[in-house]
Amino acid sequence: MLEQKLHPLNFIILPLLGIVAIFSATQIIQYAIIFIIMLINFSLLCKRPQLKVLLWFNLSLIPPLLALFISSYLFASSSELSNYSLTNHTHSRLWLSTILSLRLYLLSLISVGFMLHLPQEQLILDLIQRKIIRVKIGYSFLAVFNAFAFMKQEFTRIQIAYKMRFRKKWLSPQILMPLLVAAARYAHHLSISMYTRGINQDRSYHQSIIKFGLYDSGLILLNCVILSIVIFTK
Incomplete structure (x- = not known):
């Protein structure tokens, strides 16, 4: 099975790549593509996701997302709005509020989703x-x-x-x-x-080695290439 061949470090490396890509993105279409890529990675790593916990987490994000949207819409500075060259001032505020709220949502969902299913042992x-x-x-x-x-x-x-x-x-x-x-x-x-069990002594023990294989290297390299294309393509 693919989930047995993938290294547990992928649960840390892949979401970190997604987080870096989210901070570098500026367009909604970029956020959507990054979310799809992270969703594919999540499906490869987690065959039995805790959907109920993720659903409750999504519901808990509604109040902070609304608060961020309203505050950024009402109190956005002119320097922040200048980054979005829209003719209508109201549209610029809506665009900025949507971008910030979407960024917060993706950062929270990706971080919690991967860390919740992290194989700690x-x-x-x-x-x-x-x-x-x-x-x-x-x-x-x-x-x-x-x-x-x-x-x-x-x-x-x-x-x-x-x-x-x-x-x-x-x-x-x-x-x-x-x-x-x-x-x-x-x-x-x-x-x-x-x-x-001798944890306070210098005892040796046997444990099967967890190797970082070709599947892991290929998956990380593929993510780096695709995310780089998404970020630097305007």
């Missing part, structure tokens, strides 16, 4: 293999990522238990105490596990 292991970060720091990051998933499961379990036993609301402050106990228990078990 594969990326951290690759950084350890390349000696970019130390083993202790890498496994500390992995422990933090696993802690988020653990606390989410514990929070759901405690909610269900409180509803069944005490008919408490799901946002009751009394839920925080057992959640704090669960966090302390997880931290205690984690410290014992890392100590027994």
Whole structure:
């Protein structure tokens, strides 16, 4: 499968290329092409996207986008409007507000979309293999990522238990105490596990190497070429 051959660093490199292209673009058609390119990259990297989370994120962007559109329309300076050679002053304000709002939307969506589906474990292991970060720091990051998933499961379990036993609301402050106990228990078990596995010693371990292959190089090179054409073509 293509998703297994693509390197996890693509989740960082490709959106960075898209962000640079967005800051360099000035036309709506350029933003549209960049969005399509990033959407294709996203479909290649993520076979099971979290559509529900992305939908809620899009809805949460409506208030800041409206605020940016209104503020840029009402308080745009003459120097900013001079970049858009339109005969009508109102059209220049509308064009500037649309460009800024669209830029904010694309930057937010691309950043969150790729980071939400980032394979943290594969990326951290690759950084350890390349000696970019130390083993202790890498496994500390992995422990933090696993802690988020653990606390989410514990929070759901405690909610269900409180509803069944005490008919408490799901946002009751009394839920925080057992959640704090669960966090302390997880931290205690984690410290014992890392100590027994020799994380504080110079022990060797075996891990399959994550190679940066031809698919990855070709995909990044293709993105660089297409985005460069989109940016520099007026």
